[in-house]
Amino acid sequence: MRRFLLTLLTCVGLAAPALAVNPDEMLKDPAQETRAEAIGRQLRCPVCKTESIEESDADFTKDLRRVVREQVAAGKTNQQVLDFMHERYGDFILLRPPFKPATWVLWLAPPALLILGGALAFSVMRRRKGADETVPLTAAEKTELEALK
Amino acid sequence: MRRLIFILPILVFVGLVAYFATPLLNQTDPTLIPSPLIDKPVPTFDLPPLPGHQKGLNSADLKGQVQIVNIFASWCIPCRAEAPVLMGLAKTAHVPIRGINQKDKPEDAEAYLRELGDPYTSIGMDADRRVSIDWGAYGAPETFIVDAEGRIRFKQAAPLTQADVRDTILPLLAKLGAK
Numbered sequence: 001m002r003r004f005l006l007t008l009l010t011c012v013g014l015a016a017p018a019l020a021v022n023p024d025e026m027l028k029d030p031a032q033e034t035r036a037e038a039i040g041r042q043l044r045c046p047v048c049k050t051e052s053i054e055e056s057d058a059d060f061t062k063d064l065r066r067v068v069r070e071q072v073a074a075g076k077t078n079q080q081v082l083d084f085m086h087e088r089y090g091d092f093i094l095l096r097p098p099f100k101p102a103t104w105v106l107w108l109a110p111p112a113l114l115i116l117g118g119a120l121a122f123s124v125m126r127r128r129k130g131a132d133e134t135v136p137l138t139a140a141e142k143t144e145l146e147a148l149k
Numbered sequence: 150m151r152r153l154i155f156i157l158p159i160l161v162f163v164g165l166v167a168y169f170a171t172p173l174l175n176q177t178d179p180t181l182i183p184s185p186l187i188d189k190p191v192p193t194f195d196l197p198p199l200p201g202h203q204k205g206l207n208s209a210d211l212k213g214q215v216q217i218v219n220i221f222a223s224w225c226i227p228c229r230a231e232a233p234v235l236m237g238l239a240k241t242a243h244v245p246i247r248g249i250n251q252k253d254k255p256e257d258a259e260a261y262l263r264e265l266g267d268p269y270t271s272i273g274m275d276a277d278r279r280v281s282i283d284w285g286a287y288g289a290p291e292t293f294i295v296d297a298e299g300r301i302r303f304k305q306a307a308p309l310t311q312a313d314v315r316d317t318i319l320p321l322l323a324k325l326g327a328k
Binding site: 046047049059060063064066067086087088089090091092120 | 154180182183184185186252277278279282283284285287288
């Protein structure tokens with residue numbers, strides 16, 4: 001059991017996304033570094049677009065990470081740091097963009113499609129189940145059957 | 150109702166095709182990020198000059214007349230392609246072109262300007278990219294047009310071409326009242 005757990009932990013550990021943060025970039029205070037990392041994971045890299053700034057190796061992004069860490073060290077709250085980036089780079093920089101008319105499709109499409117697909121699947125399955133049921137003979141059919149005997 | 154179920158996927162498909170085809174046909178570059186700083190005042194900053202030069206660049210320099218701000222660096226390959234366009238623009242546009250030299254070594258920047266020409270009225274050195282980040286930049290080159298009140302009116306996060314100058318930059322400068 002213990003060996004299984006150890007193997008599992010190792011696998012999970014190896015599967016975690018590789019961070020691009022170099023040890024020399026990290027803050028000395030582990031609690032602050034954890035916070036900076038949590039903020040950085042919510043910020044999208046403007047250079048590579050598909051990664052957070054914690055994962056990106058781009059030279060520019062390194063400087064964004066430094067700004068995040070400086071602000072955390074200076075006692076800014078997570079929201080203040082996110083706001084700082086949002087003011088400069090807009091909704092794009094937030095991996096969790098705000099809910100507003102421009103992002104309605106983005107936020108609502110997945111649940112809407114799930115409901116639509118679910119309803120479709122439900123109605124199809126119900127119809128199929130209905131087709132399997134044996135319908136009792138009508139009185140006329142019964143008389144006809146009797147007559148055949 | 151039954152018919153609707155058959156028509157719906159076709160409608161959804163047509164909708165998706167329209168949605169994805171529009172930016173393709175308009176040749177929109179998906180790597181460009183819209184800037185929230187358009188129509189906002191320029192950030193407050195004060196950058197030192199290249200060693201041996203008189204003047205750096207700060208926010209106060211960007212008030213009083215329409216100006217162009219260009220972020221460049223010697224390590225930036227597209228900047229080299231853009232350099233002749235900026236040289237031409239400096240001759241034809243009659244507005245100051247201010248340079249923000251991003252994350253560069255002074256000697257490299259000097260060599261770059263010697264090689265490709267210096268279209269800049271003054272250059273501020275942004276050695277740690279702090280001011281570039283305040284401008285919402287995410288690379289180089291980037292070009293901004295600032296109006297006489299010191300508000301950012303235009304941004305292009307890609308090298309300027311002659312076509313950009315002719316179709317976008319010069320008309321906008323004229324509209325903003327540059328002499």
